[in-house]
Amino acid sequence: MLILGIESSCDDTGVSVVEDGFLIRSSVVSSQDFIHSRYGGVVPELASRRHIEVIIPIVEEALRGAGVILDDIDAIGVTQGPGLVGSILVGLSFAKAVSYVKGIPFVGVNHVVSHPLAVFLKEKGGDNRGVPDFPFVALVVSGGHTVLLLVEDYTRHRTLGQTRDDACGEAFDKVAKLLGLGYPGGAIIDRLAREGDPEYIEFTRPYISHGSLEFSFSGLKTAVLNYVRKQDRPLTEETVRNISASFQEACVDVLVKKCEWAIEGTGLGDLVVSGGVSCNSRLRRRLGEMAEKKGINLFIPPPHLCTDNGAMIALSAYHLLREGKRGDLTMNAIPTWEDL
Ligand code: KG4
Ligand code: ZN
Numbered sequence: 311m312l313i314l315g316i317e318s319s320c321d322d323t324g325v326s327v328v329e330d331g332f333l334i335r336s337s338v339v340s341s342q343d344f345i346h347s348r349y350g351g352v353v354p355e356l357a358s359r360r361h362i363e364v365i366i367p368i369v370e371e372a373l374r375g376a377g378v379i380l381d382d383i384d385a386i387g388v389t390q391g392p393g394l395v396g397s398i399l400v401g402l403s404f405a406k407a408v409s410y411v412k413g414i415p416f417v418g419v420n421h422v423v424s425h426p427l428a429v430f431l432k433e434k435g436g437d438n439r440g441v442p443d444f445p446f447v448a449l450v451v452s453g454g455h456t457v458l459l460l461v462e463d464y465t466r467h468r469t470l471g472q473t474r475d476d477a478c479g480e481a482f483d484k485v486a487k488l489l490g491l492g493y494p495g496g497a498i499i500d501r502l503a504r505e506g507d508p509e510y511i512e513f514t515r516p517y518i519s520h521g522s523l524e525f526s527f528s529g530l531k532t533a534v535l536n537y538v539r540k541q542d543r544p545l546t547e548e549t550v551r552n553i554s555a556s557f558q559e560a561c562v563d564v565l566v567k568k569c570e571w572a573i574e575g576t577g578l579g580d581l582v583v584s585g586g587v588s589c590n591s592r593l594r595r596r597l598g599e600m601a602e603k604k605g606i607n608l609f610i611p612p613p614h615l616c617t618d619n620g621a622m623i624a625l626s627a628y629h630l631l632r633e634g635k636r637g638d639l640t641m642n643a644i645p646t647w648e649d650l
Contacts, residue, residue, distance in 0.1 A: 312376075313631075314369070314383045314408075315624025318361045318401030319393025319421045320454055321345075321352045325368045326620030327376035327383070331628030334433050336375030337621045339614075340364045343494060350487035352453075358396035365404050372620070383414060387627020388637070390418030391644030393454065398643035406639055416637045419626045420650050421618075422457060423467050425450045425584040428615040428622040442580035442609050447572045451565060451593075452585030452618075453479035453494065455647070456525045458572050461582070464629035470572055471523025472647070478561055479587045481527035485534050485557050489550050499554045500590050506548075506555030511537060513560040521571050530560055558592055566596045573606055582609045589613045 313331070317324035326337040342360045346352045373379060388405035391398055402418070409416040426448035430441055447470070448459040456479075457472035476484070479496055486495020491502070513533050516526045534557050538545065545553070569581055583597060588610055601608035615621065644650050 311384045311628070312378060312382055313624040313627050314372070314386045315620035315622070315627060316369075316386065316388040316401040316405055317421065317618050317620045317623045318365070318397050319389045319391070320397060320618065321357045321360075322618040323361050323364050323368050323401075324618055324620035324623070325372040326624050327372055327378060328431070328621055328624035328628070331625055332430055332432050334431055334621045335378070336372045337619055338368050338372045338375060339617075339619055340368050347493040350493050351483060352394070354394045354396055357394060358400055361397055361400035365400055369404075380408070380412065383412070385414055385627065385631055386416035387419050387623045387630070388416060389421045389623055390637075390641065391421065391650050392647040393421055393645060395643050395645040398645065402641070402643050406637070406641070409637070410639065415631060417627045417630045417635050418637050418641055419623045419630065421623070422450050422455050422647060423459065423461075424622040424626040425452070426459065426461055426582040427464060427625050428584055428611045428619070429582050429609045431611070431615055431621050431625055440607070440609070442582055442607065445578060446580035446582055447569065447576055447578050448582040448584065449565065449569050449572075449588075450585045451478050451583065451587040453477060453483060453496075455585060456527070457647075458523050458568060460576055460578075464626070465633055470575070471525065471568065473525040473527060475526050475528035476531060478525070478527050478565065479585070481531045481561065482587065484531050488535055488538060489545070489553060491550070496587055496590065499558055500592065502551045503555035503558045503592060506551035506553070508555040508559035510552035511556040513556055515560055515563050517564060517567065521575070523568055523572055523575070525564065525568065527561070530557070558590070562590070562593045562596050565593060566600050569597065570600055570604065573604060580607045580609065584611055584616050586617045588616045
């Protein structure tokens with residue numbers, strides 16, 4: 311069974327052809343970083359317009375890459391939410407149109423829940439990575455979301471905790487912006503932090519309370535802002551590296567500790583971490599150390615499957631379709647997590 315997965319919830323247009331719910335035949339991601347970088351963050355109207363421009367060529371590229379034509383596709387999976395409503399509408403409208411014209415089913419997918427499921431994707435010639443057992447704990451940490459889930463199976467989950475304000479990746483991006491580092495800032499901070507001192511500034515660790523699985527990153531972001539404003543001279547490159555390392559360490563401390571608490575609270579032995587921030591080298595290292603200490607299994611998809619992509623949407627769609635779920639032409643884009 312061939313599923314066309316379409317992702318357009320934010321600023322990446324991702325389209326993939328996935329066979330039998332796990333094998334990636336092709337996956338194409340068109341990034342809009344070059345559009346949003348000058349603003350230091352995603353401009354929703356520009357994001358929607360760019361999705362409109364690229365969706366058809368990207369679908370064509372994905373089909374070509376998989377060596378198939380549209381007539382070979384059995385069903386479509388498309389991100390229904392959460393995300394930017396104008397961006398979601400482009401992918402959703404496209405999926406509805408193709409479904410209608412070709413007479414094939416489509417199904418709406420929860421973008422956030424599909425992130426950890428990326429761990430089940432396989433690539434032709436790729437290494438034989440292990441997969442977690444259900445149920446498992448998942449941390450999704452990206453530019454739009456920071457949430458801990460208890461994933462019961464491919465289509466069922468419970469939310470254990472999520473951010474009350476900013477997502478962790480958003481905090482990385484905003485701190486990078488105020489340090490004048492460019493957008494998206496996560497990878498830049500990651501790189502600079504390698505040569506910085508993580509103990510240079512003791513930024514606040516927003517744990518909220520002992521054992522809490524909720525997150526908050528807006529105060530940490532403000533703490534960096536206040537620190538920078540208090541300096542009476544321009545920041546040296548060394549200070550920027552030290553601020554990057556100290557800020558990153560505060561984020562990583564919180565993310566790792568909350569994963570540990572989630573593991574302890576649920577008594578589960580498998581942890582999956584996904585979303586753009588899970589590309590962070592320090593976070594990966596610290597999670598690995600924590601997993602070893604606690605004797606649990608840690609799974610992090612390869613970086614290109616941690617960030618937004620159409621393959622994870624196709625994988626989720628496969629399992630939703632197997633359960634008989636179907637979208638119809640009245641289906642709405644749903645921007646908030648709570649309503650999905
Ligand atoms: O999952 P993703 O591609 O899109 C969303 O759904 O948001 O995540 C993008 C986010 C951005 O905030 C970016 O700065 C962050 O992931 N990111 C990183 C790293 N690579 C990407 N954050 C920290 N360290 C990284 N190496
Ligand atoms: Zn995402």
